[in-house]
Amino acid sequence: MTEKNYYKILGIGKEASSDEIKKAFRQLARKYHPDLNHNNKESEEKFKEINEAFQVLGNEKKKDQYDKVGSSAFSSQEMNGFGSQRPDFEDLFSDFGFGDIFNIFNRGRDNEREDYLEGADLRYNLEITLEESFYGIKKTFEIPVHETCNKCKGLGAEERYLKECDKCNGSGKIKVLRRQGFTQFVSVGLCDKCNGHGKIATKYCDNCKGKGKIEKNQMIEIKIQKGVNSGQYMRIEGKGELGRNAPSGDLYVVIHIKPHPEFKREDENLFLDKKIDLSTAIFGGTLEIQGMDKKIKLKIPAGTQSHTNFKLEKQGMSILGSKKRGDLFVRITVDIPALDKTHEKSFKIFLNKG
Ligand SMILES: [Zn+2]
Ligand SMILES: [Zn+2]
16 A cells, blocks of 8 residues: 655645635535536546545544554545445535535525625735745734624625515525536535525615625734745734634735845845956955945955856855855956957057067
């Protein structure tokens, strides 16, 4: 039996909490669930794999065992029991803030669940400078989040101004008939007139103007660690969209580093282009460089060629989660001057060509 990396399958790290494991599983399961991917072999396989990973990582005892000896600890027999263990679609989706789209799977239980809606995750792109990444920084910003309107409970109108939808007779669902050859398919879809609410507003709620949601600003303060790079993100629990009688979603702050006018960055290393004049190239000298945090004197040896690289150790970027630093590479180009007639003559004598 081949060794399987259940953490990788769920796209999480070994340190993931049980909540995070559950969340990762649900997100993937929603994507690959057979009920949403009819006759798609690939997603079916993927779904089995995800399920298998969760059967183990979602169970404290099994997870312990797996962490110690790997997936071979679980006999194929145990895993082949998949069919009977297949998680119920409803269980997977109903309490996960999927809102109206998935309420269709909670037939007959809509009213019970209407007041429970987990907030969605949000993504925020935060641009910082290279210097801010170098030193680390505290950032404060505001993001708009949406809260369910209290006055209409998210329905967009007060109860007394709601009437039963005439298209779906208040059920929120409509039957869709589709004919293919001699076969007729019936599927149930959300009513497009009432968006599945079963009710239509005759007068919109004045608090939310019928949107059912109120936008408010949320202040976010985060500490950005030294050495962070573009594409890395921080997850701030509970700072996403607000839930309705349920936890809020999470906020993912994704870092983008602005291009620097002088330095180019590659992971922990920095690169800098510098020009020196001809006499420094020939006779040598000292070049003063403004490094990330201090001025550095770079010794240029006599006879330095254009495009020579100098490595300044530990003068690069801070390394995330470490006290170390990368290196700074300085690439020298020699500035060849345009000479006037008198200089040309003496220069030729100097080169023994005159
Ligand atoms: Zn309707
Ligand atoms: Zn309202």
